[in-house]
Amino acid sequence: MKSELxxxxxxxxxxxxIHLFLISVAITCLYPLLWMxxxxxxxxxxxxxxxxxxxxxxxxxxxxxxxxxxxxxRNFLNSIIYTASVVFGIVIISSLAAYAFxxxxxxxxxxxxxxxxxxxxxxxxxxxxxxxxxxxxxxxRNTPIGYILCMINVGLSxxxxxxKTFFDKLPKELEDAARIDGCSKLxxxxxxALPLAKPVLAVVVVFNALSVWNExxxxxxxxxxxxxxxxxVALKTFQGEFVTNYPLLMAGLTITALxxxxxxxxxxxxxxxxxxxxxxxxxxxxxxx
Amino acid sequence: MRFKSTxxxxxxxxxxxxxxxxxxxxxFIQIFHLSFFDWDGIIPFKDAIPLGWGNFKEILFQDPSWWxxxxxxxxxxxxxxxxxxxxxxxxxxxxxxEIRMKNFYRVIFxxxxxxxxxxxxxxxxxxxxxxxxxxxxxxxxxGIGFPNLMHNWLSDPNTALTTVALVxxxxxxxxxxxxxxxxxxxxxxxxxxxxxVDGASAWDSFRKITIPLMIPVIVLVAxxxxxxxxQAFALIIGLVGGEFAGHTSVPVxxxxxxxxxxxxxxxxxxxxxxxxxxxVVISFIQYRFSKxxxx
Numbered sequence: 315m316k317s318e319l320x321x322x323x324x325x326x327x328x329x330x331x332i333h334l335f336l337i338s339v340a341i342t343c344l345y346p347l348l349w350m351x352x353x354x355x356x357x358x359x360x361x362x363x364x365x366x367x368x369x370x371x372x373x374x375x376x377x378x379x380x381x382x383x384x385x386x387x388r389n390f391l392n393s394i395i396y397t398a399s400v401v402f403g404i405v406i407i408s409s410l411a412a413y414a415f416x417x418x419x420x421x422x423x424x425x426x427x428x429x430x431x432x433x434x435x436x437x438x439x440x441x442x443x444x445x446x447x448x449x450x451x452x453x454x455r456n457t458p459i460g461y462i463l464c465m466i467n468v469g470l471s472x473x474x475x476x477x478k479t480f481f482d483k484l485p486k487e488l489e490d491a492a493r494i495d496g497c498s499k500l501x502x503x504x505x506x507a508l509p510l511a512k513p514v515l516a517v518v519v520v521f522n523a524l525s526v527w528n529e530x531x532x533x534x535x536x537x538x539x540x541x542x543x544x545x546x547v548a549l550k551t552f553q554g555e556f557v558t559n560y561p562l563l564m565a566g567l568t569i570t571a572l573x574x575x576x577x578x579x580x581x582x583x584x585x586x587x588x589x590x591x592x593x594x595x596x597x598x599x600x601x602x603x
Numbered sequence: 604m605r606f607k608s609t610x611x612x613x614x615x616x617x618x619x620x621x622x623x624x625x626x627x628x629x630x631f632i633q634i635f636h637l638s639f640f641d642w643d644g645i646i647p648f649k650d651a652i653p654l655g656w657g658n659f660k661e662i663l664f665q666d667p668s669w670w671x672x673x674x675x676x677x678x679x680x681x682x683x684x685x686x687x688x689x690x691x692x693x694x695x696x697x698x699x700x701e702i703r704m705k706n707f708y709r710v711i712f713x714x715x716x717x718x719x720x721x722x723x724x725x726x727x728x729x730x731x732x733x734x735x736x737x738x739x740x741x742x743x744x745x746g747i748g749f750p751n752l753m754h755n756w757l758s759d760p761n762t763a764l765t766t767v768a769l770v771x772x773x774x775x776x777x778x779x780x781x782x783x784x785x786x787x788x789x790x791x792x793x794x795x796x797x798x799x800v801d802g803a804s805a806w807d808s809f810r811k812i813t814i815p816l817m818i819p820v821i822v823l824v825a826x827x828x829x830x831x832x833x834q835a836f837a838l839i840i841g842l843v844g845g846e847f848a849g850h851t852s853v854p855v856x857x858x859x860x861x862x863x864x865x866x867x868x869x870x871x872x873x874x875x876x877x878x879x880x881x882x883v884v885i886s887f888i889q890y891r892f893s894k895x896x897x898x
Contacts, residue, residue, distance in 0.1 A: 332697045333704075339694060340711045342773070347714070349739070350726040365739060407618045414615035421609070426616060433627055435890075437882045439834060439855055440875015443862050444630035444637065447644065467626035470619060499611060528719035530837040531855075535863070546721045546837075553725070553844065560729065571722045578717045582710060585717070589778065590785035 347571070354564035361560050373561065380565040388541060389548035390569060396462060396544055397526045403466040404473050404522050405515060412477030413503050417489070427478070434471040446535050456538045464532050469522040480514040481507065517588045520581045527574055545570040638873035643866040651869070658873035669857055669874065676853040679768040680832040687772035688824055691779030696813070698780075699787040709784070713777040720774070724841015727770045731756045732844075757843060760850045767839055767851050771832065778831075779824045786820035787813070819892075826889040830882060854878045 353361055355372045364370070381387040414420070415427045445464055446455065454460030488510070492502045508515070533547045540551060549566050578585060638658055642651035662669055694712065698705055715723065730739045741753040756766045790813065798808040836855040839848050847864060848856050854874065861871035 329702065332700075332702065336694065336697055336704075336708050339690075340708055343711050343715055343777075346723075346726050346730055346773075349730060353729070365742060407622065410615045411619035414612055418612040418615060419609075420612040420616075426620065430619075430623065433623070435886060437830070437834065437879060437886070438631060438634065438875065439878045439882065440634055440858050440872050441630050443858065443868055443871045443875060444633040445626065446862070447633065447637070447868065448626075448630055463622060464626055467622050470623060474619065499615075503615070524717055528721075530719065530721055530840075531859075546719055549721055549725060550840065563725070564729065567722055567726055571718055571726075574717055574719070575714060578714065579710070585713070586709070586781060589713075589781045 347575075350564050350571070351568050354561060354568045356561055358559060358561055361564075376561045376565040377569070380562045380569065384552060384562050384566060385540060386545065386548065386552075386566050386569055389543055389545045392458070392542060393527060393544040393546075393570075396458065396465065397523050399462050400465040400469070400526045401519055401522050403462065404469045405518060407466065408470055408473035408518070409477050409508060409511065409515070410503065412474045413481055413507050415474070415478045416481035416484075417486075417507075418499070427474075430471040430474050434475060442531050442535050445532065449536060455536055456542065458542055461533060461536045461542075464536070465526050465529065468529075468532075469518075469525060473518045473522065476514055476518055477511060480511055484510060513584075516581070516584045520577070520584050521588060523577065524574065634872045634875055637869050638876055640869040641867070642869045644862070644868040645866070654869065658870050659877065661870070662873055662877050668852070669854070671850075672852045672854050672857045675764055675851060676833050678764055679771055679835070679853070680829055682765070682768040683772055683775060683828050683832045684825060686769075687776045688779050688821075688828060690772070691776045691824070692783050692817075692821075694776070694780050695783035695787055696809075698784055709781070712780050715774045716777040718774070720835065720837035721841045723770065723774045724838045727773075728757070728842050728844060731766065757851075763843075763851050767842055770842060771835060771838055774838065775828070775831070779828065782824055782827075783817070783820060786817055790816050822892050823889075826885065826892065829885055830889075833882065833885075 348367055352367050352369055354376055355369045355374070356364060357373055381390075411430075415423060449455035449460045449464070452460070454463070484507070488506050489502050492506050497505065527544075528546065529544070530546045533544050534550075537543045537547060540548065543551070545566075549563070549570060552566060553563060639654060639656070640648075640651040641654050641657070642648060694708075698708055732738065738753075738756075740756065744750065744752045754762060756762050794812050795808050798812060803811070833853075834855060836853050836859075839851055839853060839856065840846055843849070843851055846856060847860055852860075855878075858871045858874045858878070861867045861874060
């Protein structure tokens with residue numbers, strides 16, 4: 315009896331220790347974010363003296379100022395537009411290609427596929443230098459379309475890989491039935507393959523959206539004009555522009571971080587599955603999320 | 604008919620191949636081409652001065668700031684490899700059991716990884732910067748009775764790099780945590796049960812069951828950490844407040860500085876290639892390891 319009690323109390327102590335450990339790390343994770351959000355409601359004079367997490371007075375006008383005078387409204391819109399168009403482009407272009415690599419026959423198919431996969435493996439850290447030169451030549455630098463095309467390319471090979479792996483495993487019966495009914499190849503892709511691929515498409519959408527929303531380096535070298543910049547780059551210029559107005563900066567950071575946190579909380583299942591499956595490991599390497 | 608059908612098939616891959624050729628293959632070739640020239644990116648390229656291997660020789664033998672940046676990246680990587688991954692492993696081990704709030708922890712630990720490096724860098728800068736006398740960490744140290752530990756964490760060359768590395772770990776450990784946790788959950792519970800019946804202590808089964816079975820996952824996380832950390836740079840821009848990070852510079856920031864600071868496009872490309880070679884070697888080692896792990 316005594317030994318059972320001993321084991322039980324030992325187990326409880328271990329559990330308490332484990333929870334203390336986990337909770338302290340969880341607090342360390344959340345604290346900087348809560349601090350950022352709480353500071354975004356304070357004023358410049360008290361932001362460094364009042365270190366409480368819940369401000370005494372909520373100054374919502376910081377957000378209005380950041381949105382209007384700080385110009386973050388415009389940049390927020392840019393980020394939304396870039397993320398939406400890049401993700402849309404990647405979904406269409408990569409699913410077309412992945413479907414062809416999995417199902418259709420044409421000379422050079424394997425060679426092309428290997429090329430895409432090699433691109434996924436070989437890191438080129440200086441690529442932004444060459445992209446800058448290229449976009450200048452094409453007169454696409456400092457234009458949204460130039461940035462969107464570059465970003466579509468960034469997510470392309472991983473998305474093709476994910477979708478091809480999925481199409482490979484898909485039974486062909488449904489497509490055969492559609493073909494007998496007289497459906498064209500494009501029709502089968504659109505009406506049969508894409509709807510079936512929804513779970514993978516969700517992963518493709520979420521990871522590419524995270525990657526575009528958080529992208530920094532290409533936006534930095536491509537855009538000169540503040541009016542075209544996405545949030546990440548605008549934040550940096552904002553810090554340089556004014557004698558740093560911290561509450562506005564914190565409001566800007568919150569505006570930038572909050573959408574991604576919300577997307578994460580809603581799409582958690584896909585993200586966790588994406589990370590822990592084998593393909594997520596590739597995603598870490600490529601998207602560097 | 605047959606020919607038309609093949610042509611139709613090419614339409615499927617055409618958009619992907621077009622974008623890929625223009626925005627991946629062409630720049631890829633261009634980097635190698637540019638790296639043999641002295642070119643400021645402004646004058647027409649035909650007036651650029653060919654240097655042969657000059658840029659590469661300069662990187663290897665005459666650019667101490669480049670090697671400083673490599674050492675910095677190596678140092679941050681070393682801390683990420685040890686501190687970040689051990690923390691991630693311990694957290695995963697702690698979560699790999701029947702405990703309450705498991706899902707809560709899992710959700711929270713992966714919040715830093717989904718944030719952008721800029722957001723993380725700038726909000727941490729706000730917490731530990733020393734320019735505006737805001738330094739929350741210092742205030743806390745003073746508050747709990749250690750005012751002599753107060754410090755200019757980011758501007759003192761002795762602590763700046765470690766500070767950067769620790770913020771990097773804060774942002775990154777969630778990845779390792781999720782991958783480790785998934786790995787731990789594949790270990791059959793019966794193994795632990797059998798070990799306990801045989802009288803093995805928790806430490807014994809951790810050492811003799813958990814660690815050996817987790818080796819492939821550990822190697823994988825280690826390689827991913829190396830590749831990811833060596834290339835990290837935006838976090839540093841956010842933290843130190845500029846592209847030219849001085850004593851916390853890393854290779855990618857040196858490439859950026861060569862391009863935007865000193866307008867040496869050819870040199871920037873040569874730096875990119877040199878650094879890319881290092882990364883390719885690491886990737887190759889990963890490929891060998893993962894192949895071995897599969898067998």
